[in-house]
Amino acid sequence: MDAWVATSYAVVSSTASDPRFSSVRYPDIEAVSEELRPLARVLSRQMLYSDAPGHARLRSLLSRAFTPRAVATLRDRISDAVDQIITPAAPTGRLDIVADLARPLPLAVICDLLGVPEQDRPALSSWSDPIAAAIGSSRLDVDDSRAASQSMQQMLAYLRELLTRKDGPPAPHTLRALLATGTENADQDFDELLANCALLLIAGHETTTHFIGNSALALLRHPQAADQLRSRADLIPVAVEELLRYDSPVQLMLRRARRDLDLAGRSITAGQAVLLVCGAANRDPVAFPDPDRLDFQRPGGRHVAFGYGPHFCLGAALARLEGAVVLEALLTRLPDWRLDGASPRWQRSLNFRGLTSLDITFTPSSDNHDTSTQALAT
Numbered sequence: 444m445d446a447w448v449a450t451s452y453a454v455v456s457s458t459a460s461d462p463r464f465s466s467v468r469y470p471d472i473e474a475v476s477e478e479l480r481p482l483a484r485v486l487s488r489q490m491l492y493s494d495a496p497g498h499a500r501l502r503s504l505l506s507r508a509f510t511p512r513a514v515a516t517l518r519d520r521i522s523d524a525v526d527q528i529i530t531p532a533a534p535t536g537r538l539d540i541v542a543d544l545a546r547p548l549p550l551a552v553i554c555d556l557l558g559v560p561e562q563d564r565p566a567l568s569s570w571s572d573p574i575a576a577a578i579g580s581s582r583l584d585v586d587d588s589r590a591a592s593q594s595m596q597q598m599l600a601y602l603r604e605l606l607t608r609k610d611g612p613p614a615p616h617t618l619r620a621l622l623a624t625g626t627e628n629a630d631q632d633f634d635e636l637l638a639n640c641a642l643l644l645i646a647g648h649e650t651t652t653h654f655i656g657n658s659a660l661a662l663l664r665h666p667q668a669a670d671q672l673r674s675r676a677d678l679i680p681v682a683v684e685e686l687l688r689y690d691s692p693v694q695l696m697l698r699r700a701r702r703d704l705d706l707a708g709r710s711i712t713a714g715q716a717v718l719l720v721c722g723a724a725n726r727d728p729v730a731f732p733d734p735d736r737l738d739f740q741r742p743g744g745r746h747v748a749f750g751y752g753p754h755f756c757l758g759a760a761l762a763r764l765e766g767a768v769v770l771e772a773l774l775t776r777l778p779d780w781r782l783d784g785a786s787p788r789w790q791r792s793l794n795f796r797g798l799t800s801l802d803i804t805f806t807p808s809s810d811n812h813d814t815s816t817q818a819l820a821t
C-alpha cells in the first residue's frame with residue numbers, strides 16, 4: 444500500500460492531530476486513474492480530506508446541525524423508526540439485525556436530517572454503496588472505480604436538484620434549511636457544499652450501520668454483558684463507548700507528511716502516507732489494559748473510534764444516540780435473542796469493519812413496546 448502503518452494508541456492519536464501531517468487524500472489528482480478521477484475530485488472538496496483553513500470553514504458551516512443539543516431533538520424520531528422495525532419482527536421470532544435494522548435506520552436518520560423524501564432514499568443508498576466500497580478498498584479495479592465515480596455524479600446531481608427545489612420551504616431544523624441559509628452567502632461555493640452533503644450521506648450511514656451490527660454481535664457473544672445492561676440501563680452510554688472501542692467500525696485514518704520528519708523514531712519523507720489504525724490503537728494494552736475484554740466499567744481511556752483532533756467525527760453525537768436507542772430497544776424487547784446458525788459474515792473492506800448480515804432468533808411475542816421503553820426512561 445506504499446504507506447507506513449501506525450498501530451499504537453500514542454502514535455495514532457498524536458499523529459491524527461499533528462499539524463505536520465495533512466489529510467489531503469489525493470495530492471496529485473492527475474496521478475489518479477482516469478476512472479477514479481471524477482470521484483477523487485469530489486472527495487478532495489470534502490472537509491474530511493481538507494486541511495486548515497478550508498477545513499474549519501466547512502466544518503463550522505455544517506456543524507450546527509450536529510451539536511449534541513441539535514441531535515438530542517432526534518431521539519423520538521429515532522425511537523419511532525426502531526419501533527417500526529422491531530414491532531413487525533417481534534411476532535416472527537427472527538430478525539437480520541444488519542439488513543432489517545442497522546442498514547435502513549441510519550440512512551433514514553441522515554435523510555431526515557438532509558430533508559430527503561422517503562421515495563428517494565433507496566436511490567441514495569444504491570449510490571452510496573459503491574462510493575463507500577471505493578473509499579474502503581486498498582485496490583480498486585477499473586469497473587469498481589468507474590461505478591464509484593458514476594455513483595458520485597448521480598448523487599451530486601440529485602443533491603443539486605434537492606437543494607434548489609422550489610416546492611416550498613424546507614422543513615425547519617433540517618440540514619436543507621441550514622444550507623438554504625448557507626447558500627445565500629455568495630462566497631459559499633455551491634459545488635463544495637454539495638460535495639460535503641454527499642460526505643454526510645455516506646459517512647452518516649455506512650459507519651453507523653457497522654457500529655450497530657458489531658455492537659449487537661459483541662453483546663450476543665457476551666450474554667453476561669447484555670444482562671448487565673438490561674438491569675442497568677444507566678450503563679448504556681458507557682457501553683456505547685466500550686463497544687466502539689472493542690470493535691471499531693472505522694479501522695483506518697490516512698495522513699500524509701507535509702515535510703520530512705521523524706515519527707516514533709522512524710524517518711518519514713515528505714508526501715509519504717501513514718495509515719493510523721484506529722482498530723489497533725483501541726486494543727493497545729498500554730492504553731487499555733486487558734484490551735480484548737469487553738468491560739463496561741473499564742477505567743479511563745478515550746477510544747479513537749471517532750478519530751482524534753480537528754477531524755474528530757462530526758456525527759459522533761448522532762451515532763452515539765442511534766447506537767444507544769437501538770441497544771436499549773434490542774435488549775429490552777428481544778430479551779432472549781440468540782445468534783441464528785452460521786457464523787456472521789463480514790463485509791470485504793480494508794477500512795470499514797462490519798457485517799453483511801446478522802441473523803438472530805428469539806421467542807415470538809406481540810409485546811407492547813411502550814412498557815419497555817417507558818421502563819427504561821424511568
Ligand code: HEM
Pocket residue numbers: 459466490491492502553642643646647648650651654691692693696697721747748749750751753754755756757758759761762
Ligand atoms: C459509529 C459511527 C461512526 C464512526 C465510527 C465514525 C468515524 C469517524 C472517524 C474515525 C472520523 C475521522 C477520520 C479522520 O480523521 O481521518 C470521522 C469523521 C467524520 N465523520 Fe464520522 N463516524 C461515524 C458516524 C458519523 C455520522 C453519523 C456522521 C454524519 C452524520 C459522520 C460524519 C463525519 C464527518 C463529516 C467527518 C469529517 C469531520 C472532519 O473532517 O472534520 N460520521 N468519522
